[in-house]
Amino acid sequence: MPDHGDMTDSYVRVRGAREHNLRQVDVDIPRDALVAFTGVSGSGKSSLAFGTLYAEAQRRYFESVAPYARRLIHQVGAPKVEDITGLPPAVALEQRRSAPTSRSSLGTVTTLSNTLRMLFSRAGDYPEGAAERLDSDAFSPNTTAGACPECHGLGTVHHVTEASLVPDPALSLRDGAIAAWPGAWQGKNLRDILATLGHDIDRPWRELPQADREWILFTDEQPVVTVHPVREAGRIQRPYKGQYMSARRYVLHTFADSKSETLRKRVQRFMVSDDCPVCDGRRLRPEALAVTFEGRDIAELAGLPLAALAETLRPAAARTDDADVAAPLARDLVTRIEILTELGLGYLSMDRPAPTLSPGELQRLRLATQLRSGLFGVVYVLDEPSAGLHPADTRALLTVLHRLKDAGNSLFVVEHDMDLVRRADWLVDVGPRAGEHGGRVLHSGPVAGLAQVAESATRRFLFDSGEYPRHREPREPTGLLRLEGITLHNLRALDAEFPLGVFTAVTGVSGSGKSTLVTRVLADAVTGHLGAGPEDDEETGARPTAELAAAKGLAAVDRLVRVDQKPIGRTPRSNLATYTGLFDTVRKVFAATDAARARGYTAGRFSFNVTGGRCETCQGEGFVAVELLFLPGTYAPCTACHGARYNPGTLEITYRDRTIADVLAMTVDTAADFLADLPAAARSLRTLQDVGLGYLRLGQPATELSGGEAQRIKLATELQRTRRGHTLYLLDEPTTGLHPADTEVLLRQLHGLVDAGHTVVVVEHDMGVVAGADHVIDLGPGGGAAGGRIVAAGTPAEVAAAAGSRTAPYLARRRARPEPS
Structure with a gap:
């Protein structure tokens, strides 16, 4: 049994890696170095760096964690690898979106807001007559103690107006003047209820009496009437009892209580948002906003660009009086902000909502946090840290990476920026192509050594004098x-x-x-x-x-x-085939086979999203959740369909000896040959190949796509x-x-x-x-x-x-x- 803690040499040694498309990869990678992983998209470099090295480091760490605690931490799963030796603990900094709540901000992501709140709590200038100092929670809009009671810490209040609910007053109620109402209500519910109540639904909205307009839009009454719809297009509709709901009541109720994000976003279009009249959009209670530091309240400081915030705090940070409680807090903030500024993030403010940050900005924020953590002997696995960076900012990024390395850490960086790759200490190039045509380590060694690897797609861009063909003469505008x-x-x-x-x-x-x-x-x-x-x-x-x-x-x-x-989708049910419309063609082809027609199978039978043809054990997902006592839940292939997603009856239908599940498992390149005689499918697959996606599987879940x-x-x-x-x-x-x-x-x-x-x-x-x-x-x-x-x-x-x-x-x-x- 190998000694996984053996650190006697300076290499991480991987043997028999088989994650995704990796083909029994053996590779030695130096520690305490900046190592770049390169290769075309889908070549397997992320499978090696994240899916194998980071996953194994995480697995070993979790072996020392109490089973109950493991359940609370997201795990990437054990990698398919025979053995890895010399692997230190690892930290992954991936390209991913932030949490979807707008209450999360740059300040909360970096924990800068914690220190700023402490600064105001302990060293702020309180108004005369203040009874006592406020706790730091009182300076957070996300707590009951700090949130403005009027807007609940959101900074905005929502209401509706006649203009927001009726964008075109030339229309009548029959024509849909009240745009905020759902379409079905326009046609047979509220419109007919209003007619029954005696309102003219054919008169232009602007010509209705003001009292009628205000009642229709804003009343809190909800009268119930028996509606006798007028015959339309020869159809007789039966009477029904209808309850009226004003446009304002519908919009505000839906926005506050609906669990459907789509509905909430729809009605939000008909709302007017204004700064809260109590906190002026600053989200905090008046007591917290009355406290200042350097002449500004906490909302003003949080709204400054980070570079300007550092300059504002620098005088306090320079104080040397040991009794001055503000100085160490201000120094901590200035030091951390300087790192963010080095990484090209000085233009951001602490109150910037986290969902509006790009994945590249988020990764650099986490990188700066790690630089201040003081860890050493760690492997940092980074996913394209140069993403979203102007070349002028890439130099600063490289400086920060070397500072992490100099602190005694290893950096394994998946990267496409050739300028950054040229400055790496070691290069692991994976390829030569994507998918089943990749998965091999073509070179592991000093960067210069790749010049001798003819089959590497990276070599030409790293060493040749140019990169992309350029137009000699710019086109003339039309x-x-x-x-x-x-x-x-x-x-x-x-x-x-x-x-x-x-x-x-x-x-x-x-x-x-x-x-x-x-x-x-x-x-x-x-x-x-x-x-x-x-x-x-x-x-x-x-x-x-x-x-x-x-x-x-x-x-x-x-x-x-x-x-x-x-x-292209937020669940595994969305995939390349469904998004492009290719799957519609495939399902029709299977439904047109003699066997399918004999059984009465329609194209719907070959959808894994609806009852009929799908496997009901896994609801067409191909896997089932497995709940483990005191351990994190995991997923396993469905025991009924074994991952095929369909029931046996559906899988008995074949087209050219392949089932619908077989087609979904094909790569774009394979499917292009298999479906070449179907014009609609062939055109779709050809365009996917033209943009370099021939390696993706047709049924690859959207959640797995970069x-x-x-x-x-x-x-x-x-x-x-x-x-x-x-x-x-x-x-x-x-x-x-x-x-x-x-x-x-x-x-x-x-x-x-x-x-x-x-x-x-x-x-x-x-x-x-x-x-x-x-x-x-x-x-x-x-x-x-x-x-x-x-x-x-x-x-x-x-x-x-x-x-x-x-x-x-x-x-x-x-x-x-x-x-x-």
Whole structure:
């Protein structure tokens, strides 16, 4: 039996790793080093770093934890590996979204808010006459002691108005004037109840008496009447008893009590949100807001950018009086904030809601917390820490990583940024391709050694002089879309021009306003022009809209497509096949077989989401939850269907000797050959291959897909559709999570869209992508309040030569490289 605690040599030695697509991998990796794991998407690098090394370290740690405590901690499961020796304890910093509650903030994620509350509690300036000092909980809006009694710590109060409930007063009640009511109510319930009560439902809303309008919208009465519906289209409807509910009562009741997040978001569109009149949006009780430090209350300090907050606290931190209770607390805050500023996060504020932070920002916040933890002898396993970072910020990240290493730790980093990989001490390259064509360690050694590995997809981008092919001459625009007087977040009275018919890259350091300009302002302007309202934020509901003085050139855009990295589904029932519509074709093919027709099976029989064809033991999920006494629950393959998801009757139907479960288990590449004679399926599969997703299984759950994979699935779904008119494609950092080889594949598709006459606008940090664009808009010069301005705009050559642009030197350096051979 090997000694798992043996640390006599300086290597972690892995033998027989078989997690996911790994093929009996044996590899030796040095400790106390910065080790980069590279390879194309789906090659197996994450399976080695996270699925094997981190999972085994966690498993060993949990062996020392009491069984009851294990149940309370999320576990990744035991890896498929024969043996690992020399493995220290591990900490994983993955790319993942934060908790969905808007009460979680940057301050709570980093625990900075705890120290700030203690500072106010123990060293704050209390108003004259205050009876006693408040406990630190009194400065938290998430506690009963601190939350404003009016808004319960939310900072906003919600109400409705006639304008919010009736957006078009020219409509009659019959035509749906009260937009807040559900569609079914409009048709046969509330409308008919109002008619029975004597209200004119065919008169334009604005012509109804004011007293009637107010009663219909705002009454708390709920009269019950017998309704005799008017005959419509020759149909006779029977009388029924109906109870009236005003529009206000319905909206507020649904928002407060509904368990359906979809319903709550729907009614929120008809509500008006204002700052709480008691706390002015500051979320706290008046007693807490009366306490100040350096002349500001806690809400004001929490709302400052971190860099400004550090400057405000620096005088207190510099005090040397041992009796001064503020000095050590202020020093702790300043020191921790300086680390965050080094990582390019100085533009964020402590009260920034956690759901609005990007996965890259969250990972850097956790990285800064680890730097202050004082741990040593630990393996930190990081998932693409450079994600969302401008090249100017990557240098600071590298400095922080080396500080962790110098403190006596090992860093295992899954990374695609070749500049960061070049600075690693050791390189583990996995491949050569994805899925079943990957899973081998092609090189484990010093970075320079990869130059001799011809089959590595990473080698060309790491050592050759260039990366992505670039357009020699930028395309000429076919038109211009101009937005004037933009005001939102850190954009102040900004004018921006987007040329049409070309590929535009929007650049700038983190927090400079790129995503606000593209995915909020530009997207909402075009959406409004096309007749739809702005989308709400998925996590936080309604969001503020931009002030816009004018928008010109929108008439040239016929369609808008937004391709983001949000999941294609939140449960294992959603997968690649269902999202793209491919599964509809597959189910119809199985239903059309002679055996299925003889049994009367329809396409619905071959869905694992409905009763009939699915396995009822696992409800079509393929696995069942296993509850263990004093241990965390786990999942096991269903004993009835053995993971197939269908019942025996359904699995007796085959198409070309394969069951529906067999098809779902196929990769895109395999299915492309198997379904080549079905035009609809072949087109869908071909577009998935074109964006580099041939390695994914058709039935792979959405919960297993990365943000980059989800984004490419969405793009492939769009590419397979027939495109008419002029389409504007907006993408937010589309290369996040992509190996340079995958980025090449993606860029071919995006440039193909432009060649077909459409417009593509991307928010991007990859200088290789920016160098190949037709037009560049660079925001900055800094983040937060120091950003929000267009510092340069023009061709890549023009922006590369722009003075005052933090992007310019990196773009110039990238353009100076010759084309790859």
